Amino acid sequence: MKNILFAASECVPFVKTGGLADVVGALPKSLDKEKYDVRVVIPDYTCIPQKYRSRFSYIGNFYMDLGGLGNFYVGIMTCELDGIRYYYIDNEHFFHGEKLYSDILWDIQKFSFFSKAVLSMLPFIGFRPDIIHCHDWQAALIPVYLHEMFQNNPFYRGIRTVMTIHNLKFQGVWDIKTMRRFTGLPGHVFVLGRMEYKKDANMLKGGLVYADRITTVSESYANEIRMPYYGEGLDGLLNAKADTLSGILNGIDYDAYNPATDPLIAKNYDVASFKEGKKACKLAIQRELGMPEDPDVMMLAMITRLTDQKGLDLVEWVMERLVASHIQLVIIGTGDPRYENLFRHYEWTHKGQVSANILFNEERAHHLYAAADAMLMPSRFEPCGLTQLISLRYGTVPIVRETGGLRDTVQPYNWYEQTGTGFSFANYNADEMLNTIFYAEQIFYDEPDAWADMVERGMKKDFSWNASAKKYEALYDSL
Structure with missing residues (x-):
């Protein structure tokens, strides 16, 4: 049995702004339950609807330091839905409000917190993943933290990471001095071959450099992002890592989208009608x-x-x-x-x-x-x-x-x-x-x-x- 942890900023049915949430919601349910124990972790946004929130149970909490920002409370909530175990990283300072994303500087701060908290919670919940599957820039610091700050702990040795690009346009870029203060990562991470990007620091680039495998959401896009027109400044890196890069097409949930049974439409139909x-x-x-x-x-x-x-x-x-x-x-x-x-x-x-x-x-x-x-x-x-x-x-x-x-x-x-x-x-x-x-x-x-x-x-x-x-x-x- 392989243990796999999905880490992402959104997930259907709890919170959604786009296709990322659909993937994180649907893919774990589609994997072979006999071979994989798949779990999902997302932030505990206060805007998650009450009908789901009422099912959450509290696991516990601890404090975690975050670079120059000091110590922060990390609460862990959990629930099981459709056979999948979900975890929620709780901190109202970061995850309150009606919207998942706000201005980029605040988002960089809260997703730095989220990435480090995901790794910090693992011994606490007693789950050691063989693979952490990280989605988009919001979870991209997980491979970086894993290699730079957690490797000395035997619990974390041998954990592998997969980084999936849902949209290369969004990368989490800010100046190096601020990013060092927010993340607490050592100076040698912020060099050209790692997180440095046009004199700034780039969270997605860090994830791509440190991850064991990179995937994106279609074969054509995997080829396109290696060209300057589509590469958003990272085409050189993606070419260098081409042997670890692959495109796997997204699917859709055929139960949620089925004209024969869809309760929301005026008349149900199938291919014959x-x-x-x-x-x-x-x-x-x-x-x-x-x-x-x-x-x-x-x-x-x-x-x-x-x-x-x-x-x-x-x-x-x-x-x-x-x-x-x-x-x-x-x-x-x-x-x-x-x-x-x-x-x-x-x-x-x-x-x-x-x-x-x-x-x-x-x-x-x-x-x-x-x-x-x-x-x-x-x-x-x-x-x-x-x-x-x-x-x-x-x-x-x-x-x-x-x-x-x-x-x-x-x-x-x-x-x-x-x-x-x-x-x-x-x-x-x-x-x-x-x-x-x-x-x-x-x-x-x-x-x-x-x-x-x-x-x-x-x-x-x-x-x-x-x-x-x-x-x-x-x-x-x-x-």
Whole structure:
């Protein structure tokens, strides 16, 4: 039996801001229980809902020094859910409030605390992992602390680390003097071959240097981040560590996202009944959003963070021409005020054709996955992307840019061979994107049978965690 500890800043169902939480929530449940004892540790945020908090039990507490910041209380809470043991690092000074993340300086301080506390709690809870699987920059100091401050203790010798990059853009960078004070790490860690980065200190870089294995969330993204365009300044390091770097595609939870059983949607359906099911769901969301009730109009959806990374500048460029075509456009998401206001403006000027839902609402997202005909994802870069996987599951055809996980999961439609599960374009170019949308519209309106066949092919794809879990198991066994 191998012991594995997942360490991350968020985890479904307790707290979530993005796909990271879905992975940390779903992957442990998908690993072979006979071979692996998998547990998860996250911060004990005060914003974790009471229905979960009421199940927590208190294990104990101790005090831990954190560099020049002094001694801090570390409380440890635990609960078991769906067969997985969870631990929560408790300290209200760091983890109070309604939001998981705030300004970067405060986040660096609290995730330095979290990383050291994860290692410090292990003897206390009587669990010695063979492997600690660290997720993104918030947990990236764990491999650094392990090698630099815990190795003299026999309990920690031989623990291996895996570092998973969910999004390379976020790295935890600040000046070296401050970072030394926050972390208490010795000076020799802050050199070019370790944590130094453009004269500053970089937490993610530290994790990548010290980890035994590096993974990221799709094969294409693993190749892309070794190039300067996608490498966010770390492409040199990732090339140097290429023999320890691999891409393993994320999956989605096929129980949580299942149109046949989803309690949130207007009518359940499967691959045999999607035509009636999606039509009923479309009429229901049109009613809900105050749009004209027309089951035959093409509904184009975007469920996304409203940021440049997601290709919103391309959408802005073609918006006038897009709404001149025969579609209904529904957006769900929050982000950059520039894009929030763009979509609000178009909802106001094109009432009934554009619906801007500037919020994140899980229930409405499920409604839209089930109702929409196509899902637009024109990302500048996309490590994996879960939206296109959920869309395929619900019979919503993805229209994507060929990058990262989007390229790995959406097979472009081929009219001659009648193959493919979606539409794609190669260059980061607004006109190329618009032509691809227009082509999708043409197939939708003029060749409904070909469209239905494409929906069926997409719904039959398996992007559950099963295949990816096997790859993670092979990775753990190789360590």
